[in-house]
Amino acid sequence: MQRAVLERVEPVAEGAVSLVLRGDGGPLAAWEPGAHVDLVLPNWLTRQYSLCGDPADRDSYRVTVHHDPLSRGGSEYVHLYLRTGRTLEISLPRNNFPLSPAAEYLFIAGGIGITPIVPMLASAVEAGAVARLVYVGRSTATMPFADELRATYGDRVRIHTTDEHGRPDFAALAATLNPLALVYCCGPASMIDTAEAVFPPSRLRVERFRPAAKQFALNSAFLVDCVRSGRTVEVGAEQSVLDALNHAGFPVPSGCREGVCGSCEIPVVGGEPEHRDDIGAPPGRMYCCVSRALSPRLAVDL
Amino acid sequence: MNSNDVAFKARPRRISHEEVRARIGEPEDLIKSKVHDRIDRHSRRFIAHAPFLAMATSDATGLPDCSPRGDYPGFAKVLDERTLAIPDRPGNQLADSFRNLAENDGIGLMFIVPGVREVLRVNGRAYPTDEPDVLARMRTEGKAAQLAIVVEVAEVFFHCGRALIRSRLWDPASQALAAELPSVGEIAAEQMGLDIDPAVVTRMLEAEYRELY
Numbered sequence: 001m002q003r004a005v006l007e008r009v010e011p012v013a014e015g016a017v018s019l020v021l022r023g024d025g026g027p028l029a030a031w032e033p034g035a036h037v038d039l040v041l042p043n044w045l046t047r048q049y050s051l052c053g054d055p056a057d058r059d060s061y062r063v064t065v066h067h068d069p070l071s072r073g074g075s076e077y078v079h080l081y082l083r084t085g086r087t088l089e090i091s092l093p094r095n096n097f098p099l100s101p102a103a104e105y106l107f108i109a110g111g112i113g114i115t116p117i118v119p120m121l122a123s124a125v126e127a128g129a130v131a132r133l134v135y136v137g138r139s140t141a142t143m144p145f146a147d148e149l150r151a152t153y154g155d156r157v158r159i160h161t162t163d164e165h166g167r168p169d170f171a172a173l174a175a176t177l178n179p180l181a182l183v184y185c186c187g188p189a190s191m192i193d194t195a196e197a198v199f200p201p202s203r204l205r206v207e208r209f210r211p212a213a214k215q216f217a218l219n220s221a222f223l224v225d226c227v228r229s230g231r232t233v234e235v236g237a238e239q240s241v242l243d244a245l246n247h248a249g250f251p252v253p254s255g256c257r258e259g260v261c262g263s264c265e266i267p268v269v270g271g272e273p274e275h276r277d278d279i280g281a282p283p284g285r286m287y288c289c290v291s292r293a294l295s296p297r298l299a300v301d302l
Numbered sequence: 303m304n305s306n307d308v309a310f311k312a313r314p315r316r317i318s319h320e321e322v323r324a325r326i327g328e329p330e331d332l333i334k335s336k337v338h339d340r341i342d343r344h345s346r347r348f349i350a351h352a353p354f355l356a357m358a359t360s361d362a363t364g365l366p367d368c369s370p371r372g373d374y375p376g377f378a379k380v381l382d383e384r385t386l387a388i389p390d391r392p393g394n395q396l397a398d399s400f401r402n403l404a405e406n407d408g409i410g411l412m413f414i415v416p417g418v419r420e421v422l423r424v425n426g427r428a429y430p431t432d433e434p435d436v437l438a439r440m441r442t443e444g445k446a447a448q449l450a451i452v453v454e455v456a457e458v459f460f461h462c463g464r465a466l467i468r469s470r471l472w473d474p475a476s477q478a479l480a481a482e483l484p485s486v487g488e489i490a491a492e493q494m495g496l497d498i499d500p501a502v503v504t505r506m507l508e509a510e511y512r513e514l515y
Binding site for chain 2: 042043044045070071072073076077080081243246247
């Protein structure tokens with residue numbers, strides 16, 4: 001965890017504000033484009049926001065928050081109650097959406113999904129790659145950074161407003177895509193589903209705000225052997241591994257509890273996990289808020 | 303009656319409201335003006351920081367009931383300046399509040415913010431709902447509330463801090479009072495006539511308390 005002071009709250013579009021967070025007593029941890037942090041709000045809720053400032057600025061972080069009308073208390077708190085001058089706890093940056101080297105990029109952002117894309121586009125352009133952005137939103141008034149992006153990158157940025165032009169034609173984008181280009185897409189579920197349907201999986205990287213709709217086999221109970229402490233924890237069919245571990249006294253942290261943020265990553269040393277997250281766990285890891293077991297026992301390094 | 307109770311010769315004397323008024327006086331106009339019919343920005347901010355409220359309802363005969371509700375600060379949602387929603391989380395399934403509201407829709411709420419001496423009072427009319435857009439705002443730890451209580455606000459006011467000051471409610475030293483009470487296991491074992499070691503009952507309850515949602 002690190003601490004930062006909320007220095008400024010800047011309106012950046014209808015229903016969206018940027019928070020500028022200054023490191024409390026020293027530089028903040030370094031990050032790469034695509035990274036996000038957990039912000040611990042004064043109302044005890046923890047929320048994940050992509051870093052959308054300049055990675056070279058180690059004194060402050062910038063995140064941009066959209067006010068969700070169905071807010072469970074995170075974005076509503078940020079918009080209505082959060083005050084400047086407040087010290088907040090922030091996690092170290094985590095990157096589930098890293099920018100891989102490529103000669104050409106197509107970035108696709110929907111609404112507030114622009115936030116991780118802003119530093120990615122800057123980094124790609126700086127590296128001398130061919131980079132384009134298709135930025136989709138209802139209207140320019142609701143789209144953070146639309147003007148700045150047009151001003152900085154000119155014709156490389158295409159603003160597509162659905163109020164005027166309907167949904168963008170991703171199939172046409174896919175048809176003219178350089179086969180070596182990488183496609184990065186962040187936005188609402190419907191946009192990501194469309195992108196996954198038209199772009200080759202090997203070229204596409206996505207980040208979701210909320211989990212994709214998925215079907216799994218029925219849950220069953222299983223055991224988790226915590227090898228470092230020598231204890232075994234029973235996970236009920238209606239219980240998550242995270243809850244079972246927390247209830248047994250293992251303080252595994254958590255964030256979204258939906259398999260999209262990565263806060264609850266734990267090391268797996270035996271058994272076969274059933275990965276149900278939207279991040280893609282690396283070998284030897286699992287996100288225990290949603291993932292379960294295919295084997296009757298799992299062994300974890302706790 | 304406990305044999306140690308001081309025996310009254312008769313029930314304590316009942317006095318009329320006129321006699322009460324004669325003793326405590328009439329409220330000043332300034333005090334009356336603090337009662338609002340809607341949730342202003344100060345009340346909204348208070349509710350957004352309250353992790354606890356007491357909810358009073360009563361049945362058709364007027365017999366009241368007061369029930370605690372709590373979660374993260376702001377768990378009760380302000381839908382608009384005249385409407386609140388309170389999530390219903392798993393409890394004891396007695397549904398006393400819901401049964402009362404079916405008979406009598408009056409409701410009284412008292413919001414508490416730790417560290418603040420004043421409390422916020424909200425009175426109004428209420429009904430249960432399963433409206434998906436309301437329940438969606440109440441998901442906690444990945445679980446939705448099963449139901450919510452919608453409160454149509456009639457009166458909103460801040461209640462002065464004297465009771466909380468006198469009670470030393472936020473003084474950490476007050477927590478020493480807890481050590482003077484029997485454990486929850488001892489109380490439950492005796493009240494429910496269980497022939498079980500109270501320590502076991504306490505442990506069972508502690509295990510249940512870990513499943514909050």
